[in-house]
Amino acid sequence: MSNLTLYSMPSSGNSYKVRLLLALLGRDYRHVSCETQSAELERAKAEGQLPLGKLPALHLGDGTILSESNAILWYLGAGSDWVPSDALTQAQMLGWMFFEQNRYEPVVAVRASLNTYPHLKDEATPEVMAKLLQEGHALLHLMEDHLQGRAWFAGASPSLADIALYAYTHTAGERGGFEMNRFPLINGWCARVAALPGYAGLFDHG
Amino acid sequence: MSNLTLYSMPSSGNSYKVRLLLALLGRDYRHVSCETQSAELERAKAEGQLPLGKLPALHLGDGTILSESNAILWYLGAGSDWVPSDALTQAQMLGWMFFEQNRYEPVVAVRASLNTYPHLKDEATPEVMAKLLQEGHALLHLMEDHLQGRAWFAGASPSLADIALYAYTHTAGERGGFEMNRFPLINGWCARVAALPGYAGLFDHG
Known part of the structure; x- marks a missing residue:
């Protein structure tokens, strides 16, 4: 029996990345769905369940609430194969996770939101x-270049960086309108993530 | 003799936070100054010294280049008192660092840049x-609320989260035009950071 409760938004990549790691780890958790524009989201905010006002938020069961998707990944992945053991590879992994939050999500996720949320x-x-299309393609080119000769973003095996970047990348074509046929190495990497044991897609969750 | 070379932008908070941690740790390094709009910055990009096209970048001396300011902090701080030892406090620290890069820097730093770069x-x-003024004040309120009853952002002692958030906060009034007299707990926390042994201000570096 898990004491974890995840407040998350089913349509959001930031929420999905946490559910993907929980699936890959085989962890149980209670899920509170708070879709955008919903009464559930307003209620969660009003009740103080989201201290920074954003989803996802992970409740640990002892009153502790963790915010920020990539920080939640760190907590859940600690001590597992998803976090490399040396400081340099950790820093390289975190570098891609900060890139994701500072540069990638504000462009690629935002364009998908503008495309899909009425x-x-x-x-x-x-x-x-x-503008977002051009900026997103430039960022995808940086990622494509990095994958030259590499199977994963940091180190020799899959890490939290792959989960963080996968969230908005695997839907960047369909939802964001990005020309993904220009990025064969990214497409191959997406296929490797989707083939991992325990993988669950964006809308596969119960 | 250190093998570290830091490419950084003297006027940038993202660069400053790395120099602040290096000062606090008493670490030697070679500094390559690349101010915005400078020939040095264009040369560093053309020579491939900035793999993700951004400053700061830390060259380790063996060909490895680390990007992303907060990931560089992680690498430099590993094994020191600046990184808490347990996964939960690490995740809380990283949560504030992702907040800083995803929500705070794109508002508070951007407003300061628009105010100060001709x-x-x-x-x-x-x-x-x-719009940036209103958004920045809302984010500063979240930080002010969090400091209620706390001396530091994560755990009981100063951590990388404090360095990351301090960079753009201690100049948010003067450079960004934010009304910092509304945030007494933030001002007290800034004073605690500035009193740390080894502290160096934004323009104190040689």
């Missing part, structure tokens, strides 16, 4: 969408 | 500046 459609002007 | 002044429209 309440944001007024913000999705042609100028904004064109 | 080449960005066309982007600093009244609407943009007003």
Whole structure:
């Protein structure tokens, strides 16, 4: 019996990455679904379940609440094969996770949101969408270059960096409108992630 | 004799946080200054010294280059008192560092840049500046609330989270135009950081 409760948004990559790691680790948890624009999300905020006002949030069962998707990955992955043991590979892994939150998510995830959430459609002007497309392709090129001669983003085996980057990358074509046929190494890496034992896709969760 | 070479931008908080930790740790390093809009920055990019195209970048001397300021902090701080030893406090520390890169830096640092870099002044429209002011104050309120009853952001002693958040916070009033008199707990925390042995301010470096 797990004491973990995850507040998460089913349509969000930041929430999905936590559920993906929980699936890969075979961990049980209680799930509280808070979709965007929902009464459940407003209730969770009003009740103080989301101290930083954002999803996902992991409740540990002793009153402790962890915020920030990639920090939750660190907590859940600690002591497992998903976190490399040496400081240098850890720093390389964290580097890609900070890249993901500072540069990638604000472009690739934002374009997907503007494309798919009806309440944001007024913000999705042609100028904004064109700028995000160009910026996203530049970031995907950095990732494609890094995967030259590498199977995973940090170290010789899959790590939290792969989970963090996979979340918004595997839907970047369909949801974000990015031209993913330009990035064969990224596509091969996505296929390797999806073949991992225990893998669960964005909408595979019960 | 240190083999570390830091490529950094003297006016940037992301670069400063690495120099602050190096000062606090008493570590020697070679510094390559690449100010914004400078020939040195263009040369560093052209020579491949900045694999992700951004500063700071730490060269370890064996061909390894680390990118992303907060990941560099992790590498330099590993094994020191600046990184807590348990996974939960590490995750809480990293949570604030991801908050800093995903939510805080894109608002508080960006407003300071628009305020102070002449080449960005066309982007600093009244609407943009007003929106960033409001968003920044909301984020500073989250930090002020968190410091209620706490001396440091994660755990009972100073950690990398304090260094990461301090970088853009201690100049948020003067450079960013934020109303810092509204945040007494943040001001007290800034004073505690500035009193740490080995502390060096933004423009104190040789």
